[in-house]
Amino acid sequence: MSSSATPTIRLQNVQKNTLQRKLYFFGALALLLVAASFFSEQLCPYDPYMQDMSLTKAAPSAEHLLGTDRYGRDMFSRVIAGSKTSIFSTLLLVSFITLFGSFIGIVCAWMGRKTDTVLMRLSDMFLAFPGLVFALAVAAVLGGGVHNAIFALAAISWPKYARLARSQTLALQAAPFMQAAKMAGSSTFKLIYKHVIPNISGPILVTAVLDIGTMMMELAGLSFLGLGAKPPIPEWGSMMSDTRNLLPTQPWVTLAPGFAIFFSVMIFNLLGDTVRDYLDPKRR
Amino acid sequence: MNYAFKRLIQLIPILFGITFLSFLLMYLAGSDAVTEMYSNRGVEVAQEIIDERKAALGLNLSFGEQYLNWLWAMLHGDMGASFVTGENVLTAFLRKLPATLMLTGLSIVLTVLISLPCGILAAVRHDRSVDLILRFGSFMGNAMPNFFVAMLLMEFLGIQLGLLPVISSGTDLESALLPTMTLAIAMSAKYMRQVRSAVLEELGKDYVLGARARGISDSVILWKNVMKAAMLTIMTLLALSIGSLLGGTAIVESIFMWDGVGKLAVDAINMRDYPVIQAYVMWMAIIYVLVNLVADLLYHELDPRIRLGVNSK
Numbered sequence: 001m002s003s004s005a006t007p008t009i010r011l012q013n014v015q016k017n018t019l020q021r022k023l024y025f026f027g028a029l030a031l032l033l034v035a036a037s038f039f040s041e042q043l044c045p046y047d048p049y050m051q052d053m054s055l056t057k058a059a060p061s062a063e064h065l066l067g068t069d070r071y072g073r074d075m076f077s078r079v080i081a082g083s084k085t086s087i088f089s090t091l092l093l094v095s096f097i098t099l100f101g102s103f104i105g106i107v108c109a110w111m112g113r114k115t116d117t118v119l120m121r122l123s124d125m126f127l128a129f130p131g132l133v134f135a136l137a138v139a140a141v142l143g144g145g146v147h148n149a150i151f152a153l154a155a156i157s158w159p160k161y162a163r164l165a166r167s168q169t170l171a172l173q174a175a176p177f178m179q180a181a182k183m184a185g186s187s188t189f190k191l192i193y194k195h196v197i198p199n200i201s202g203p204i205l206v207t208a209v210l211d212i213g214t215m216m217m218e219l220a221g222l223s224f225l226g227l228g229a230k231p232p233i234p235e236w237g238s239m240m241s242d243t244r245n246l247l248p249t250q251p252w253v254t255l256a257p258g259f260a261i262f263f264s265v266m267i268f269n270l271l272g273d274t275v276r277d278y279l280d281p282k283r284r
Numbered sequence: 285m286n287y288a289f290k291r292l293i294q295l296i297p298i299l300f301g302i303t304f305l306s307f308l309l310m311y312l313a314g315s316d317a318v319t320e321m322y323s324n325r326g327v328e329v330a331q332e333i334i335d336e337r338k339a340a341l342g343l344n345l346s347f348g349e350q351y352l353n354w355l356w357a358m359l360h361g362d363m364g365a366s367f368v369t370g371e372n373v374l375t376a377f378l379r380k381l382p383a384t385l386m387l388t389g390l391s392i393v394l395t396v397l398i399s400l401p402c403g404i405l406a407a408v409r410h411d412r413s414v415d416l417i418l419r420f421g422s423f424m425g426n427a428m429p430n431f432f433v434a435m436l437l438m439e440f441l442g443i444q445l446g447l448l449p450v451i452s453s454g455t456d457l458e459s460a461l462l463p464t465m466t467l468a469i470a471m472s473a474k475y476m477r478q479v480r481s482a483v484l485e486e487l488g489k490d491y492v493l494g495a496r497a498r499g500i501s502d503s504v505i506l507w508k509n510v511m512k513a514a515m516l517t518i519m520t521l522l523a524l525s526i527g528s529l530l531g532g533t534a535i536v537e538s539i540f541m542w543d544g545v546g547k548l549a550v551d552a553i554n555m556r557d558y559p560v561i562q563a564y565v566m567w568m569a570i571i572y573v574l575v576n577l578v579a580d581l582l583y584h585e586l587d588p589r590i591r592l593g594v595n596s597k
Contacts, residue, residue: 121297121301122301124297124298124301125298125301125302125304125305126305128298128301128302128569128572128573129302129305129565129568129569129572130526130527130528130530130531130568130569130572131527131528131529131530131531131532132531132532132534132535133530133531133534133564133565133568133569133572134305134565134569136531136534136549136550136553136561136565137306137309137561137562137564137565138309139553140313140552140553140556140561141309141310141312141313141558141561213426213427217428217429218429220429220431221429221430221431221535224429224431224535225534225535225538225550225553226554227553237429237431240431240432240435241431244435244539247435247438247439247443248443251439251443254435254439255432255435255436255439258428258429258431258432258435258436261428261429261432262424262427262428262432263427265426265427265428265429266423266424266427269423269426269427
């Protein structure tokens with residue numbers, strides 16, 4: 001019997017190794033992207049704000065890889081510089097909603113009773129608004145600006161994390177090891193810090209990484225409508241909206257930031273899918 | 285019937301929540317709403333007139349009183365007048381709503397036409413080349429924001445090939461094609477994945493193996509058994525995705541100049557026309573909640589396991 005079991009074990013090892021390799025690869029790719037956006041100022045061949053009126057609406061060339069916009073600004077530099085606003089704001093947003101939402105969720109599960117009811121009804125209220133609709137209104141009330149757009153999106157996205165953390169924590173509370181830890185005299189803080197957080201962080205992490213792409217697109221969408229980053233700050237969404245009347249004559253100027261969003265979202269989505277598969281015990 | 289009643293009761297606090305949040309938002313914005321209104325009309329007025337106007341609008345009352353007054357007026361169909369045009373907000377909203385509903389409806393039809401066959405095909409040809417190609421396509425679609433899809437379609441279908449009008453000339457079918465395609469592409473990318481996994485899950489069940497063992501042909505199993513069971517999940521997921529569609533119309537409508545409520549809202553945001561934004565947010569949420577309710581009720585009505593109260597796996 002033992003000889004027939006061997007191939008199964010080997011097969012599992014192979015799959016885990018491929019997954020691990022995929023995880024490292026996409027993780028490195030995502031890190032590279034973040035690093036590139038961090039050092040974007042050093043990477044730009046030209047100053048993204050520098051206007052050169054003698055060279056407006058130039059076609060792509062060796063000097064200007066993506067041509068120039070109607071103020072003669074180098075599009076390649078602007079796309080690179082835009083990564084800072086787009087990627088950093090998104091990461092900030094996702095980390096904020098993950099921490100805040102999970103905190104609320106754990107509090108709900110732990111306190112139970114009234115706190116739970118009130119906070120969960122509150123999250124129901126937010127979930128009743130479809131997609132971007134509520135974010136549009138929040139951004140409208142606050143006025144434009146990257147910070148307000150982040151706040152607007154945070155307002156609509158935290159309930160998802162709160163619900164996830166709440167259900168995970170509730171499921172944990174019934175587990176025998178939690179009962180044992182409680183009987184051994186662990187304080188609430190220790191129970192949450194040592195037992196709850198490590199056990200619920202997996203699913204929350206997967207949701208968060210998969211959310212990066214969506215949030216990046218929604219943030220760019222708000223900027224596209226003029227509710228996020230304001231020109232001349234280079235941001236991919238607002239750059240597309242800013243240059244959209246150049247589409248018939250210089251499509252590369254309008255489409256370049258779009259491709260930047262597309263590739264960044266794709267990298268983060270690939271990373272998210274891989275993290276999900278990697279943490280899924282069924283797949284391992 | 286009992287279940288439907290229970291769901292309707294549950295709806296009441298949610299509807300209150302929606303009205304409350306919509307009111308709260310504009311309350312926070314509205315401290316200067318009167319000043320804003322006059323400046324939008326391009327007139328400069330004395331502080332006394334502003335104060336008088338505020339008192340007339342009840343803006344000096346407490347928050348609770350203001351909310352109840354607003355709610356009362358709202359229930360009588362009065363959501364205030366637009367700061368810019370002075371038109372009744374509800375009338376303006378209802379006038380633009382059919383165009384948005386038409387766009388949403390067309391997008392749903394197109395989405396179903398694309399993703400249902402593709403999703404089923406991908407599930408049946410699981411892990412074969414067709415499946416991989418379709419999955420790749422849906423993956424690409426998922427990484428594209430809808431304004432980017434809109435620009436690409438404008439560039440290639442509108443400008444390069446000159447097949448379709450880039451900017452809507454009205455709300456006719458020809459102008460609707462590009463915005464519909466934009467919305468349907470983004471939605472299909474998500475929905476195809478869901479259809480695929482729903483069908484795949486049904487295909488993996490024991491009864492499929494049993495039917496196959498008894499020599500029933502694959503197509504009979506797929507269309508008569510698997511699809512019947514998977515359809516429930518597929519319908520529910522479709523209803524749920526209407527939410528993101530309703531939110532997405534705002535961007536797409538303003539790109540293609542489609543004269544619906546989304547464009548109305550974006551224009552209102554640029555003009556800081558708060559009553560219009562408020563009406564938009566509130567009604568979109570109410571429509572969304574009602575669509576979800578109908579989907580949920582349908583699900584309960586159609587699923588024999590739930591309808592008859594049988595707890596089977």
